[in-house]
Amino acid sequence: MTCRFDLAHYRELLGAARAGGYRFATFEREPRAGDLLLRHDVDLSLEAALRVAELEAQEGAQATYFLMTESVFYNLASAAGRSAIARLRELDHRVGLHAVHPRAILDERFDPVVAWHNPDPGYMTAAVEGAANVMEPRFFSPETYRSDSNGRWRHGCPHADLAAGRFAWLQLLTHPEIWAYPGETMGETMLAMLDAERARRLEQLAADRIDLS
Numbered sequence: 001m002t003c004r005f006d007l008a009h010y011r012e013l014l015g016a017a018r019a020g021g022y023r024f025a026t027f028e029r030e031p032r033a034g035d036l037l038l039r040h041d042v043d044l045s046l047e048a049a050l051r052v053a054e055l056e057a058q059e060g061a062q063a064t065y066f067l068m069t070e071s072v073f074y075n076l077a078s079a080a081g082r083s084a085i086a087r088l089r090e091l092d093h094r095v096g097l098h099a100v101h102p103r104a105i106l107d108e109r110f111d112p113v114v115a116w117h118n119p120d121p122g123y124m125t126a127a128v129e130g131a132a133n134v135m136e137p138r139f140f141s142p143e144t145y146r147s148d149s150n151g152r153w154r155h156g157c158p159h160a161d162l163a164a165g166r167f168a169w170l171q172l173l174t175h176p177e178i179w180a181y182p183g184e185t186m187g188e189t190m191l192a193m194l195d196a197e198r199a200r201r202l203e204q205l206a207a208d209r210i211d212l213s
Helices: 007-018 048-059 077-089 159-163 176-180 184-205
Strands: 024-026 035-041 064-067 094-099 114-117 146-147 170-174
Touching: 007 048, 007 159, 007 176, 035 048, 048 064, 048 077, 048 184, 064 077, 064 114, 077 094, 114 184, 170 176, 176 184
Parallel strands: 024 035, 035 064, 035 170, 064 094, 094 114, 146 170
Antiparallel strands: none
């Protein structure tokens, strides 16, 4: 395995989890031995989230996607946003709120589960009224949590430990845009995402009858 941040290796991670005997779980209950809680914080790209979601469905995996209502990168109230939520539901994934503190306003689009965006330690693990907080103690400990934030595994890629069943249970946080777009560094990956975004925006301009000649 190359441990690259790409969809091929993400598929290998899911395979490693199966080899290690893990079952896919959500935040509807406290973790049990053998649970793998797949969590995706969708910071930047609904398109990337859907690519990962489709791959997971092919592999029989279930995940929770945390979507933002205050994103400057996408709009859940748009046709694309509504379609993305509907497709995630069709694929049997959960949809949580990726909230900006202190606002955690849940509506009918979301399951009662919250992940804070860029949280500070002062509130990161605190209980949220009416919802589960994915970083509260029942869901989080350093031994049972791995994250790919900014394209880095702080404790190394977890595929080998998953395959060997070394985690009692695991919350695995990934950000879809890191996996869906190519690049050897986070900067290269973000530029690739922006290139794809430019092409999509041109299509949207044409659909809105904007003269691009």
